[in-house]
Every structure is written in structure tokens, then in C-alpha cells.
Amino acid sequence: MQRQVNALRELLDAASRRIIDILDILITQEDWITIGELSSMMGASERTIAKDVDVIRGRWGQFLKVEASPNKGIRIHSRNVSALGRVVIDIFNDSTALRWLEEIFFNPGKEIEFFVEKLFVSRSTLIRALPGINRFLSERGMAIRYKGNRYQLIAEDEAYLRYFCAGFMIELYGLHPEQFDIGEDFDLAGSLLIKTLRQHLSREEADIVISDEIAILYCTMLYIVSLIRENQGYTIPACHNVNQEIDAEIMSGITCRFPKISKANLSAIDQMVIKQYCGWDSEEERALVEKQGEAFWKRIFGRLEAQLDDGMLRKLVFYIKATYLITKCRPYETSSLFDRIRYFSIFLKKHNDSAYAL
Structure with missing residues (x-):
């Protein structure tokens, strides 16, 4: 098979x-x-x-x-x-290679002895795992670079590395990453993310993203990953100041956890996160995607002989536009472990073949 x-x-x-x-x-x-x-x-x-x-x-x-x-x-x-997903997460967390990749992300510049102690494995085990990890990463413009026995995760495209690592962390932690060591950061990033979404999207669009459990989880993890990378010195320049109003108490909380983060770093993070929903190169591009999205949903609902009101159409077209922009932002796939969409399509085909055929 x-x-x-x-x-x-x-x-x-x-x-x-x-x-x-x-x-x-x-x-x-x-x-x-x-x-x-x-x-x-x-x-x-x-x-x-x-x-x-x-x-x-x-x-x-x-x-x-x-x-x-x-x-x-x-x-x-x-x-x-969901049941299979929980089991697969257990298996992934048993993997030395995947856990080492995680540790290098959180602890760049450490010597191999640090990782030997953290992972309870031998030096030779980690050295044997490295070529396989780098083969995978190299196909996506990334690598674990080691110099003077010190290891770090680098990329041709820092933004893509963050998209990848956000998905990777969710695959390791599941749908409740707040239960792990990043729990405190998760709450902080979540509050910053919601401020960003409210500032740059319409009220209706922001509500759609915030109410979507998977979307808000991924964006929050992306925000955490970006805070960590910016604090580590791997920066992305901001094309403009997003002018997010952050009061002194919140900024103090950020610098307590991430001492090297400034408002300029937050501008870069906000810009990258919001690009997934507002990253149009031109008004013509936005209008074309919107037009095609409307035609797509009207065709689907027409075949289903179901009613589609203006409010529902706006929401569904927003999902089309977001999918387009997210795909545009990421030159490679970011979900690499558990293919939830494939399993969903198998079950849909089995239990509702007519909907699957659409």
C-alpha cells in the first residue's frame, strides 16, 4: 500500500x-x-x-x-x-531528533553538552541525528549551523522560519500549549495579538479570526516564536511603524520576559502577523481574489441549493482571501507532521460523498 x-x-x-x-x-x-x-x-x-x-x-x-x-x-x-492527533503528539514527543530541534530553537548558541544533559541522550546520538534534520531543513531554506561546538537554527527567510516553527510547536504541544513552559508567554502574546488584529482589521474580520480556535492558536504561537527570535537577535526589519499603543505596564511585562524587545521589534512582529490578512501588493490583486472568492462560494451554495446571505458571504470570502495571503507568505509547507486536512477529507468522503464531490 x-x-x-x-x-x-x-x-x-x-x-x-x-x-x-x-x-x-x-x-x-x-x-x-x-x-x-x-x-x-x-x-x-x-x-x-x-x-x-x-x-x-x-x-x-x-x-x-x-x-x-x-x-x-x-x-x-x-x-x-482528534484521537489520532493526541496519539501522534505522544509519538513525536518521544523523538530525540524533534526534541533536539525544539531545544536548539529555544537555546541557540549552546554547546552540544547542554543538549545532551537536557535530552538525556549521548553525544553520539545527537551527532547521528543532525544530518537527517539538516536534510529536511535544507529543502525549506533552513539549517542547523554549528560552529565551535555551538548550535543555532538559521534560515534564508527569517519570516518563513517563524511560520514553520509556529506550526512545529503546535504539532509538539497540541491544542493546549499554555500547559507547557511557554504558558506565561502564551497569555502575553495572546493579548498583544488581539490588540494588533483589532487595530488593523475591520471589526467583523477581527472577530472572525479571534473566534477561530485554530487560527488564533496559530497566530498566538507565531507571535511567541517571533518574540523569542527577536529577543535572541534574529530580527526582521519593519517597513513601517505600526503605532500600536502599548501602555507602560504591558511594555514592562514584555521586557521582563524578553529584555531585548523594543517597540521597534513589536512593529516588525505585528507587520509579519498582520501580513497574513492584509498583505496585498495592490488593490487590483485584492479585488481579483475577492471576486473569485465570491464566485466560488456562490457556485458551491448554488449546487447545494442552500441560502447564502451577504453576511455569510463576506465571512466566507474573508477565509478565501486569508488562505490566499497565508499561502503567499509561505514558500514551503509549514505543517509537516500531522495532516489533519487529509484525515478530514477521508471521513467526509466516507460519510458524505456528495459534499466531498463538491
Whole structure:
């Protein structure tokens, strides 16, 4: 069976990749599947697959409601994307390569002994992992550079590095990153982000972004990543002053956590975040995308024979424009671990084929 595998999964060990692939099969079908069938689909021995299935049952059996039978095989009853996402996050967090990439982001310029102690692994383990990490990063204009035994994450395009790292951190932390060490920063970045959105978007557009759990999570993480990078000295020049009014108390809170951050740094961050929603090169470009967006949604609703009022159309067209601008901002894919859209499309096709066909 041939499957599309996201590139960063190659940094996981073979057993972890197989477990994800097995779950990929189980979550998209309702019937039983035998170890022999899984073995054939995976191209691995039955003994190897049986061990992987034992790991799934032992570690996530209750959560996924795994059912096993000596004759029928195995199936899971929690066949939803969020359940698989939680399991995959566990697997990602077991990966030395992915955790090292995370640590280098937070601690640039440290010697390898620092990371050995943080990750509880040997020096040789980290050295062996580095070429694979850099192969992946190089395809996206990034690299871990080491000089004098000191390591840092660099990029041809600093803005893209931040987009990538925001998505990467969400993949590692899940939908509740405030529970981790960045919790305090998350609250701070969230308040700054909402001020920025309110200042540069219409009330209706800002409300759309703020009420979208995934969008606000990603933008908040992007703001945190940008604060960290700016504070570390990896700056992006601001083309203009965004003139965000920040009172002394909030600025004091920022400099307490990020002592090298100034209002100029905040202008650069605001500019990058808001570019995802206002980054038009011309009025003609904006008008063309808006026109095409309106035509798209009217065609969809016409085929569904559903009513589309002006308010709903404005919101849906805003999503089209935002998707266009976000794609324009990012020369490479930023979500590299867990393809939620693919799983959603599989379930949509299975349960509502007519909507999928649209």
C-alpha cells in the first residue's frame, strides 16, 4: 500500500513510523483487519506488526478503545482525527531528533553538552541525528549551523522560519500549549495579538479570526516564536511603524520576559502577523481574489441549493482571501507532521460523498 508520508516523519525511528502508519489504516476503516493483512499492506513481517500492535494496545488501548481478537484481528472504535492527533503528539514527543530541534530553537548558541544533559541522550546520538534534520531543513531554506561546538537554527527567510516553527510547536504541544513552559508567554502574546488584529482589521474580520480556535492558536504561537527570535537577535526589519499603543505596564511585562524587545521589534512582529490578512501588493490583486472568492462560494451554495446571505458571504470570502495571503507568505509547507486536512477529507468522503464531490 502506497501512502503519502509527511517529510518530518522521516526523522522518527522505524517503529514510530510504522505505528503511525498502522493507526492511519485503523482509523480510516470500520471493519476488523488481521495482522496478516496489516503485514501485507505495511511491507513488514507479521511478527514485527504484532509487536507494534501490542505497543498500540498497551499504551493507547483504552484511549482509542482498541478491540483485538485472535481470529478477527484488530479494530479501534475511536475513529476520529482528534484521537489520532493526541496519539501522534505522544509519538513525536518521544523523538530525540524533534526534541533536539525544539531545544536548539529555544537555546541557540549552546554547546552540544547542554543538549545532551537536557535530552538525556549521548553525544553520539545527537551527532547521528543532525544530518537527517539538516536534510529536511535544507529543502525549506533552513539549517542547523554549528560552529565551535555551538548550535543555532538559521534560515534564508527569517519570516518563513517563524511560520514553520509556529506550526512545529503546535504539532509538539497540541491544542493546549499554555500547559507547557511557554504558558506565561502564551497569555502575553495572546493579548498583544488581539490588540494588533483589532487595530488593523475591520471589526467583523477581527472577530472572525479571534473566534477561530485554530487560527488564533496559530497566530498566538507565531507571535511567541517571533518574540523569542527577536529577543535572541534574529530580527526582521519593519517597513513601517505600526503605532500600536502599548501602555507602560504591558511594555514592562514584555521586557521582563524578553529584555531585548523594543517597540521597534513589536512593529516588525505585528507587520509579519498582520501580513497574513492584509498583505496585498495592490488593490487590483485584492479585488481579483475577492471576486473569485465570491464566485466560488456562490457556485458551491448554488449546487447545494442552500441560502447564502451577504453576511455569510463576506465571512466566507474573508477565509478565501486569508488562505490566499497565508499561502503567499509561505514558500514551503509549514505543517509537516500531522495532516489533519487529509484525515478530514477521508471521513467526509466516507460519510458524505456528495459534499466531498463538491
